[in-house]
Amino acid sequence: MVPHLITALTGPINELEQRMLESMPAIERWFRLEWMEHTPPFYTSVDLRNAGFKLAPVDTNLYPGGFNNLTHEMLPLAVQAAMAAIEKICPEAKNLLLIPEKHTRNSFYLSNIQRLIQIFSSAGLNVRLGTLDDTITEPTDLALADGSTLTIEPLVRTKRRLGLKHFDPCTILLNNDLSAGIPDVLKDLHEQYLLPPLHAGWAVRRKSQHFEAYEEVAKKFAKLLGMDPWLINPMYAVCDEVNFQEGTGAECLQSQVDALLGKIRRKYKEYGINEKPFAIVKADNGTYGMGIMTVRDAKELADLNRRTRNKMSVVKDGQEVNRVIIQEGVPTYEQINDAVAEPVVYMIDRYVVGGFYRVHAERGIDENLNAPGSSFAPLAFAESTQLPRPGVKPGVSAPNRFYMYGVIGRLAMLAASYELEATDPNAEVYN
Amino acid sequence: MVPHLITALTGPINELEQRMLESMPAIERWFRLEWMEHTPPFYTSVDLRNAGFKLAPVDTNLYPGGFNNLTHEMLPLAVQAAMAAIEKICPEAKNLLLIPEKHTRNSFYLSNIQRLIQIFSSAGLNVRLGTLDDTITEPTDLALADGSTLTIEPLVRTKRRLGLKHFDPCTILLNNDLSAGIPDVLKDLHEQYLLPPLHAGWAVRRKSQHFEAYEEVAKKFAKLLGMDPWLINPMYAVCDEVNFQEGTGAECLQSQVDALLGKIRRKYKEYGINEKPFAIVKADNGTYGMGIMTVRDAKELADLNRRTRNKMSVVKDGQEVNRVIIQEGVPTYEQINDAVAEPVVYMIDRYVVGGFYRVHAERGIDENLNAPGSSFAPLAFAESTQLPRPGVKPGVSAPNRFYMYGVIGRLAMLAASYELEATDPNAEVYN
Numbered sequence: 001m002v003p004h005l006i007t008a009l010t011g012p013i014n015e016l017e018q019r020m021l022e023s024m025p026a027i028e029r030w031f032r033l034e035w036m037e038h039t040p041p042f043y044t045s046v047d048l049r050n051a052g053f054k055l056a057p058v059d060t061n062l063y064p065g066g067f068n069n070l071t072h073e074m075l076p077l078a079v080q081a082a083m084a085a086i087e088k089i090c091p092e093a094k095n096l097l098l099i100p101e102k103h104t105r106n107s108f109y110l111s112n113i114q115r116l117i118q119i120f121s122s123a124g125l126n127v128r129l130g131t132l133d134d135t136i137t138e139p140t141d142l143a144l145a146d147g148s149t150l151t152i153e154p155l156v157r158t159k160r161r162l163g164l165k166h167f168d169p170c171t172i173l174l175n176n177d178l179s180a181g182i183p184d185v186l187k188d189l190h191e192q193y194l195l196p197p198l199h200a201g202w203a204v205r206r207k208s209q210h211f212e213a214y215e216e217v218a219k220k221f222a223k224l225l226g227m228d229p230w231l232i233n234p235m236y237a238v239c240d241e242v243n244f245q246e247g248t249g250a251e252c253l254q255s256q257v258d259a260l261l262g263k264i265r266r267k268y269k270e271y272g273i274n275e276k277p278f279a280i281v282k283a284d285n286g287t288y289g290m291g292i293m294t295v296r297d298a299k300e301l302a303d304l305n306r307r308t309r310n311k312m313s314v315v316k317d318g319q320e321v322n323r324v325i326i327q328e329g330v331p332t333y334e335q336i337n338d339a340v341a342e343p344v345v346y347m348i349d350r351y352v353v354g355g356f357y358r359v360h361a362e363r364g365i366d367e368n369l370n371a372p373g374s375s376f377a378p379l380a381f382a383e384s385t386q387l388p389r390p391g392v393k394p395g396v397s398a399p400n401r402f403y404m405y406g407v408i409g410r411l412a413m414l415a416a417s418y419e420l421e422a423t424d425p426n427a428e429v430y431n
Numbered sequence: 432m433v434p435h436l437i438t439a440l441t442g443p444i445n446e447l448e449q450r451m452l453e454s455m456p457a458i459e460r461w462f463r464l465e466w467m468e469h470t471p472p473f474y475t476s477v478d479l480r481n482a483g484f485k486l487a488p489v490d491t492n493l494y495p496g497g498f499n500n501l502t503h504e505m506l507p508l509a510v511q512a513a514m515a516a517i518e519k520i521c522p523e524a525k526n527l528l529l530i531p532e533k534h535t536r537n538s539f540y541l542s543n544i545q546r547l548i549q550i551f552s553s554a555g556l557n558v559r560l561g562t563l564d565d566t567i568t569e570p571t572d573l574a575l576a577d578g579s580t581l582t583i584e585p586l587v588r589t590k591r592r593l594g595l596k597h598f599d600p601c602t603i604l605l606n607n608d609l610s611a612g613i614p615d616v617l618k619d620l621h622e623q624y625l626l627p628p629l630h631a632g633w634a635v636r637r638k639s640q641h642f643e644a645y646e647e648v649a650k651k652f653a654k655l656l657g658m659d660p661w662l663i664n665p666m667y668a669v670c671d672e673v674n675f676q677e678g679t680g681a682e683c684l685q686s687q688v689d690a691l692l693g694k695i696r697r698k699y700k701e702y703g704i705n706e707k708p709f710a711i712v713k714a715d716n717g718t719y720g721m722g723i724m725t726v727r728d729a730k731e732l733a734d735l736n737r738r739t740r741n742k743m744s745v746v747k748d749g750q751e752v753n754r755v756i757i758q759e760g761v762p763t764y765e766q767i768n769d770a771v772a773e774p775v776v777y778m779i780d781r782y783v784v785g786g787f788y789r790v791h792a793e794r795g796i797d798e799n800l801n802a803p804g805s806s807f808a809p810l811a812f813a814e815s816t817q818l819p820r821p822g823v824k825p826g827v828s829a830p831n832r833f834y835m836y837g838v839i840g841r842l843a844m845l846a847a848s849y850e851l852e853a854t855d856p857n858a859e860v861y862n
Contacts, residue, residue, distance in 0.1 A: 025555050028514070028553070028556075032517070032518060032555055033522070036523075077507055077508060077511060080511055080512065080782050083459070083463070083781075084515050087463060091463050092460075092463075092467075093460070122455060122459070124455070124459020124460040124462070124463055125456055351514070
């Protein structure tokens with residue numbers, strides 16, 4: 001199925017698309033040089049919002065689920081990228097230990113794990129599943145929707161290594177974002193590769209650090225293309241010491257939202273954009289689409305109802321919210337069958353391996369779509385011509401549009417690489 | 432279009448397919464370890480023959496044409512592989528100089544060049560075309576069938592570097608197999624990467640050296656899988672000092688053909704194969720499907736007619752034949768629309784990026800299909816499920832069959848890597 005792109009066919013995004021296509025060799029070389037200096041995350045998914053006048057990443061996931069939403073056509077790309085990734089990390093590896101989320105009875109999530117097993121087996125590894133769930137004390141079969149099963153096993157930790165019974169992996173791949181904190185069983189593993197590194201987990205990671213790194217990346221990239229970085233960069237601010245339950249930090253929140261809405265208004269004026277600005281307030285440590293609200297006026301914050309306060313107070317695995325990021329809202333003007341849609345780009349190592357649209361029929365263009373009720377539609381790869389085609393009128397070629405999405409997705413991935421370098425507790429400091 | 436596989440659904444090939452699928456992680460790891468020790472050719476295509484009882488490479492091309500015969504669906508794989516290749520060779524590269532064959536008015540061949548430009552541009556390089564044709568003294572446009580044009584330019588050689596006017600490449604990629612000899616303009620380029628290396632050209636290369644290396648690779652691989660290497664290895668012999676015009680060397684030829692047919696007969700008996708053995712006699716330095724004949728009985732060689740003698744005496748670019756390889760004939764039991772077909776597998780760097788069937792309606796199952804009148808049908812990638820599926824009954828899944836073809840293609844590529852190491856004139860010798 002090819003999604004119907006209804007993105008506005010005029011405006012800055014089409015100019016951007018055209019400039020990116022014309023600059024394709026320069027862009028690819030730029031990435032190549034960046035990857036000489038920076039290590040890409042092992043795998044990444046990036047949520048994008050295309051407003052027609054602006055295209056920006058809004059969330060960068062370093063423990064992507066949803067690989068099952070990629071089409072079969074995309075899998076050979078994923079396998080090839082996985083081969084390249086393994087070769088760099090642990091070329092002699094036989095075994096990969098994959099650690100999924102604990103809520104492993106969710107059959108959609110299990111399909112994601114099944115797909116990851118398929119990708120890494122095809123890339124030449126024996127893959128087995130270990131769980132952080134202490135209640136699982138022996139190999140346990142979990143049923144998938146297609147009738148097949150997956151076996152999860154209890155972890156076996158020795159002083160220096162982590163594995164399963166009769167299974168000693170070279171690499172441990174987390175598909176668990178560690179929102180609940182870093183378990184002891186994962187600490188001090190110096191002989192094996194643990195990917196992503198522990199400080200990429202939401203026990204440590206902060207959205208604001210990511211978008212600080214993204215701003216730097218966006219500025220560099222905008223300089224390369226000779227354009228305003230705002231076209232690809234969502235502005236943001238941070239408030240510390242916010243407690244929605246107790247109402248503390250509300251002043252900071254209101255003044256920052258007000259300031260940000262003013263900045264967006266000025267940008268809209270500069271570009272002649274006839275839209276109402278809005279801001280997204282998110283838990284700085286949040287994930288899974290939890291702890292997110294849309295604010296169109298700072299006054300709304302003065303009088304939050306109990307439900308909203310509850311929603312904003314706690315995110316996944318009960319982690320408390322005490323710091324928020326206030327981000328420029330980017331409306332999404334893409335629709336599939338009248339439902340609002342946003343593209344999600346998947347990467348393994350430095351390579352774009354596919355993507356899909358997250359679609360939500362009951363949400364507005366200025367709301368978070370990562371919520372119960374969303375569905376998924378494959379991205380433009382189903383088209384017969386998949387490579388970008390320079391020379392085609394902008395805004396009409398799905399592969400050209402997808403190339404642009406892949407570029408922005410990779411910019412966010414590069415930002416994650418900067419971010420992880422900056423937050424690495426074991427980094428060597430050169431002065 | 433998905434080709435209709437009519438391969439016999441019983442026999443050793445299905446066992447082989449099943450064993451390969453079951454051993455996929457081990458096979459991929461084995462390749463990974465081999466590529467730690469050996470450098471893959473920059474790009475490779477391999478012609479295979481599937482006899483139902485045996486699957487073997489019959490030609491390994493280090494200057495592949497025919498990239499235009501790959502489907503659009505395969506291109507992202509090719510781009511990703513090209514990125515990986517460039518990154519290893521010359522990551523800072525901006526420019527790639529591509530040197531095509533001289534007969535550049537052939538529009539099929541030009542489409543191949545156009546496709547290569549598309550792949551390497553998408554991978555982040557400015558690509559321009561330089562020609563070895565001395566009669567081209569200024570930039571010249573060549574028309575393609577689709578109405579577009581390609582510009583070829585005269586080479587500009589300085590003492591140390593090769594380029595075009597205002598174009599200084601980091602890498603020079605040959606798509607010209609150097610059958611006519613090594614031109615001076617390509618010699619002594621020590622500052623730039625010239626790929627493939629000069630000794631990969633048919634001015635130097637010999638088929639027999641390739642199949643000697645392939646035999647070594649096939650034995651190693653067969654040991655990994657616990658099988659008879661004959662199932663994937665065509666037996667061969669060599670005759671030096673053959674002159675078809677003068678009739679010299681005929682004795683060697685007859686005795687070698689006779690001996691080889693005897694060996695094949697014994698193998699057929701061992702496996703209960705009810706086929707008539709045949710041998711293929713080829714120029715050891717031959718290419719382009721030239722200088723090839725099928726021999727079913729050594730006696731046929733005693734009385735060659737003038738036409739055959741002429742055909743066997745000279746190969747591409749007028750190179751003389753004086754050494755031949757006598758190879759076990761592998762019949763092809765694949766057909767598309769009643770025409771005989773053989774798979775061709777394409778690789779860039781160490782990655783399989785696609786393939787197609789070469790189809791020839793007027794040739795038999797024991798004849799060379801690389802001849803005027805052949806056409807091309809895309810390989811199984813058009814199927815909705817592209818990754819191999821362990822557990823599916825052998826012989827019925829196109830992706831599973833294609834996985835096996837990709838493995839054998841890569842074995843031949845690995846053999847080419849061994850071969851180029853053995854024949855490298857600049858190799859350092861360790862004793």
